[in-house]
Amino acid sequence: MLELFNKWLILIAIFFFSCESGTANPVREKQTEEVPSPSLCTPNPSKQAIKVFNYLYEIQGEKTLSATMANVNWNVNEAEWVYRHTGKYPAINGFDYMHLYTSPCNWIDYTNTIVIENWWKQRGLVSASWHWNVPKTQGNTTEYAFYAPGKGQGQAETNFNAGKAIQEGSYEYKILMADLNQIAYCLQQLQKKKIPVLWRPLHEAAGGWFWWGAKGPEVYKALWALMFKTFREKGLDNLIWIWTSEGNDSDWYPGDEYVDIIGRDIYNQKEVLNLEFEYCRLTENYPGKIIILSECGGVSKISEQWNAGAKWTYFMPWYDYERTNNTLDADFSMTGHNYADKEWWEDAWKQDFVVSRDELPSMK
Numbered sequence: 001m002l003e004l005f006n007k008w009l010i011l012i013a014i015f016f017f018s019c020e021s022g023t024a025n026p027v028r029e030k031q032t033e034e035v036p037s038p039s040l041c042t043p044n045p046s047k048q049a050i051k052v053f054n055y056l057y058e059i060q061g062e063k064t065l066s067a068t069m070a071n072v073n074w075n076v077n078e079a080e081w082v083y084r085h086t087g088k089y090p091a092i093n094g095f096d097y098m099h100l101y102t103s104p105c106n107w108i109d110y111t112n113t114i115v116i117e118n119w120w121k122q123r124g125l126v127s128a129s130w131h132w133n134v135p136k137t138q139g140n141t142t143e144y145a146f147y148a149p150g151k152g153q154g155q156a157e158t159n160f161n162a163g164k165a166i167q168e169g170s171y172e173y174k175i176l177m178a179d180l181n182q183i184a185y186c187l188q189q190l191q192k193k194k195i196p197v198l199w200r201p202l203h204e205a206a207g208g209w210f211w212w213g214a215k216g217p218e219v220y221k222a223l224w225a226l227m228f229k230t231f232r233e234k235g236l237d238n239l240i241w242i243w244t245s246e247g248n249d250s251d252w253y254p255g256d257e258y259v260d261i262i263g264r265d266i267y268n269q270k271e272v273l274n275l276e277f278e279y280c281r282l283t284e285n286y287p288g289k290i291i292i293l294s295e296c297g298g299v300s301k302i303s304e305q306w307n308a309g310a311k312w313t314y315f316m317p318w319y320d321y322e323r324t325n326n327t328l329d330a331d332f333s334m335t336g337h338n339y340a341d342k343e344w345w346e347d348a349w350k351q352d353f354v355v356s357r358d359e360l361p362s363m364k
Contacts, residue, residue: 063354205220
């Protein structure tokens with residue numbers, strides 16, 4: 001009788017242990033299966049885009065990917081500078097279609113994707129933005145700019161009207177659609193190579209300094225939707241869409257159906273609690289979305305941000321034009337940097353949660 005009683009005690013203990021651990025709880029297993037998986041807003045996304053997105057989704061709060069930005073042109077100069085001084089390559093290299101209006105030309109051809117192909121073959125991930133240059137004035141074919149009137153701070157400005165650009169038949173609409181068709185063609189060259197792109201267009205709109213944000217949130221959102229629709233019709237399936245918030249600007253958000261990742265650009269902010277505040281605000285305003293530090297410079301070290309709770313899924317310091325404009329110049333050997341110097345990067349590499357290129361899984 002005592003032996004039977006002991007067996008019952010053992011069975012009861014096993015049952016309660018299973019409920020606590022979840023190892024044999026059919027109710028809990030069913031609940032797990034019912035949780036919807038994250039999905040890209042691009043219809044029928046490529047296998048590679050899905051792999052990149054799922055990886056970013058899975059590492060949230062556990063890991064952060066390192067990134068660098070091309071020095072204006074089609075290059076990986078900043079990534080090479082980081083490697084020269086620290087021995088590691090960042091996981092992501094950012095590119096910019098800034099000079100689309102001149103491409104192809106003898107100094108830049110965005111349809112020549114060799115530099116991106118080589119980065120991708122070495123397991124590096126690819127991001128791309130677009131400082132969208134348009135004619136300074138109507139009919140102008142020699143002068144281009146992306147700053148809105150009064151916002152250039154000494155740089156070229158354009159009176160290009162975003163409101164008119166979304167109106168079929170207008171001069172601005174013709175320019176807009178020609179540019180969208182051209183950049184779609186460039187992105188299709190990467191699609192053919194099965195290279196996914198972390199696509200970050202129309203950034204920092206609420207700041208008002210670029211023409212695409214100069215006419216308010218409703219025009220901006222219509223412009224974003226037009227771009228998304230155009231690319232969908234072109235069959236682009238390799239894009240992961242990133243919207244850049246300027247902080248308290250929810251009126252400018254294009255909508256979940258158009259955005260996969262939320263970015264934030266932050267400069268000259270050493271107070272780590274302010275960085276943590278920005279991160280938390282985005283996680284609260286856009287629950288379920290991946291949150292990244294899409295541009296940064298002169299900010300607290302990544303270790304400090306992470307420990308404070310700002311657990312960006314990736315971070316990208318901006319480029320220092322003089323430092324990395326030419327990898328053969330003496331400047332390239334110097335360890336100082338306008339936005340993230342050698343010491344800043346060395347701190348990043350010491351953290352187990354910071355991922356370098358060699359630590360990435362294959363996304364092919």
